[in-house]
Amino acid sequence: MPSPIDPPPEAGSLSEQIEASYSKIGLTTAHFGIVAMVLFGVFFDAVEQNAVGITGPLLRESWGLGGTEIGLLNTATFTAVALGRILAGAVMDRFGRRTLLGANLLVFAFGSLLCAFAPNYEVLVGARFLVGLGLGGEIAVAVIMLSEFFSARHRGTAVGMINVAAAGLGNMLAPLFGVIVFAIFTGDDRWRWLFGLLVLPALAVVFYRRSLPETPRFLAATGRVAEANTVINRLAQGKLRGTLDSEVQYLNVDTSVDDPATPRARWTEMFGRRYRRSTLALGIAVCMSYAAQISMLTLIPVILTERGMSISSALWYTLVMQSGSLIGALTAALIARKLPRKVTLTGGAVLGIVAGLGFGFFATSIGLVLFFGALFNFSVIILNTTIWLFAPEQYPTRIRGLATSVILALGSLSGGLFPLIAGAVLDSSGVGAMFAMLAGLFIVCGIAVQFPKETFGQPMPEDG
Template identity: 80%
Template sequence: MDNVRAVPDAVSNAPGDPESGDAAGPLAEQIETAYRRIGITSAHVGIVAMVLFGVFFDAIEQNTVGIAGPMLREQWGLGGTEIGLLNTATFTAVALGRVLAGALMDRFGRRMLLGLNLLVFAFGSVLCAIAPNYEVLVGARFLVGLGLGGEIATAVIMLAEFFSAKHRGTAVGLINVAAAGLGNMLAPLFGVIVFAVFSGDDGWRWLFGTLVLPALAVVVYRRALPETPRYLAAQGRITEANTVLNRLAAGKLRGDVAHTVQYLVVPDEREHASAPTARWTELLGPAYRRSTLALAIAVTMSYAAQISMLTLIPVILTERGMSITSALWYTLVMQSGSLVGALTAAGLARRLPRRLTLTAAAMLGVVAGLGFGFFATNIALVLAFGFLFNFSVIILNTTIWLFAPEQYPTRIRGLATSVILAIGSLSGGLFPLIAGAVLDGYGVGAMFAVLAGLFAVCALAVRFPRETFGQPMPEDR
């Protein structure tokens, strides 16, 4: 608590000193100063755990179509295009869900959306498990996607808004450590376990159904999650923002705080003044057009490559004569690249500019795509290039998740980031149809050549947004 009590002395420092917490300074600087002084406490650890627990199971769920694909192909006679359509339904709904969540979280807050998203997802998972035919399964996957839609976007915004510039990159990077790293890597193992326990023809139904229980557990676990101080302050709720900041400083998300400090100070007439309502047209206005378009293109390319790989690689491996269990184990080895990529991205976020990291990762993706398509002639090379592919794409996604919220002020951050990620989800939903058709018509080499081309376009797009490395998150006041 010593760092908390020291703040009132600092407030009397010279006006304009970014370390002073001076009341006349911009709100962004006051928040950044408060976060720097508070540092990292057990409350931060609890917040991160509550967020990551949910996105971990989200990531497993997003792999279920690829895991169940060979079994659905055998039982229902589905081809690559039909399996791709299942992901199209999911990720099209994810895109819609993210846009809706973005608009709602800027109006009603970040906290509310997390529980609502998981409840809708749980209901959709139950319908997947009992689907009597392919058409019902497609509809159920759409409902699952709606529930998943806002989860990652809300998680990204929440963790970005709870940390200072020094720690923000690592905090947001941990989302993909849990999701694309551990979640994607362990999803094949989850499939192996489910299929071992439920070995009959209904194994794929149990795969969908067993994810309901952890989703409901997360909803209960997150009851102690607070609203972000940045959102509260942007809405003119300065007293509530100071309360959350004091809880962070004390390391307590529940109970009374013994010593309180007024970290944020604004003129009396602005105490309850909400920020202007976000307008959709602002995303393409003069202030944000370049960043919005460039990041939308980059995430479109990255998600298209990633979801095509996740959806179709088990099918590719089983068509080469592997059993479904062997294919899932090999997929797990390749997905370990996601975990290494997420950890690498979290580390690089504290050391390298965003655009440099993104460009290098995209070029590695080009190498990985071409290598898998044309040079992976044995299982060792398949695993090596598959590892590199996942390593590259997860660095891209993690850094984009961090880069996008840093472009916008709090009042529009949720909407803008959600729209950008929604465009990526829509791409991830639609492109497996194209990739599946190319795979069916022209083979593995052609499909991965197309994916390599996506990485090349991404490498160009990420050069255009403004660099934000080491800077406070922007505010309107």
């Protein structure tokens, strides 16, 4: 356990004191506990995001749905995810990060239960919208919480681990979950069990997270300096629950009067002269990467079954391709400490172009299908993980939650709408045309990521 420290006389602003305290504390068991509590939730969120793709072939059989109608289910989900992220951003900057986590999962659980009992397609679309509201808030809060609990040295890896759990393990194991559920339950309606069983882990996560604290950065930014100091002591001593051995003054409360009162987050500020370039560039980039990822997740099981595979075989092959997501998330988390954000993003975009064109025009055998599919997932998760890290580093605490949520919401909206286009292109022009279009998305993404300011190795921006 690191030894207690006293803040130096020249501590500066509260934001600078927090960053200095984080750097001296390093990593403790409390940090790992926080990461585990956050990642447990986003893992099951990722499984839920795959639910439409997993159940798509069965819905096609039992209800006679086409590619466009399956795409609409995803559109309902991710349009709601976008709305959920925007609402979460506004609420978390006013009431705190911790408050939203339990509420998000309860909304998600109720929506998933409604999916399981949906009597028709229209009700299922509405239920997916409700699920999306909960999903959107969960990821947005997770990104902000982990970015605010760690120093600049460890922040990249911590935030990157979100996508290891979500896009990596979640996306990879979701098809396996489908295989298991569809093996245990039989009949045309066995897709209902998949939706219904996802309620149980969501409720378990709500219970598991009850010792998760609020972030010191938010507490300090809203004038609750003593509470922020207590949380830092808990981090230092590795105790998220119970009585502290002692409480060290990590934050110089006397200097808090020199810190201006934190203004309420304003929608217009993220589009003002100081932040406009970063907001627009990252908004465009995330729209492109999410559109490519969600189109792939939604339609690949349908593409494989149309090539003559059984539903079980298609899900197994999807699992193999999703191994690229896990490797991509791990890679992004590890290189976040080594490479500038723009270098990583540019490399991911180039690989995405290669994967899209390769899958569309050169995947003539099952081996090449698996290779280019895995490479596609690898590249898109490199992009998404790094954008999740890059966005919070652009903004000060007072608008960090709102601005990051808006950027991620744009991606979710794009991910919700674009599968409709991709599904229509697939139905009318085939796999090659669809993946050529997805490769074009990576080109635009690679250009857009050149415009935000580089933040590699820098402390989080402070208010003021």
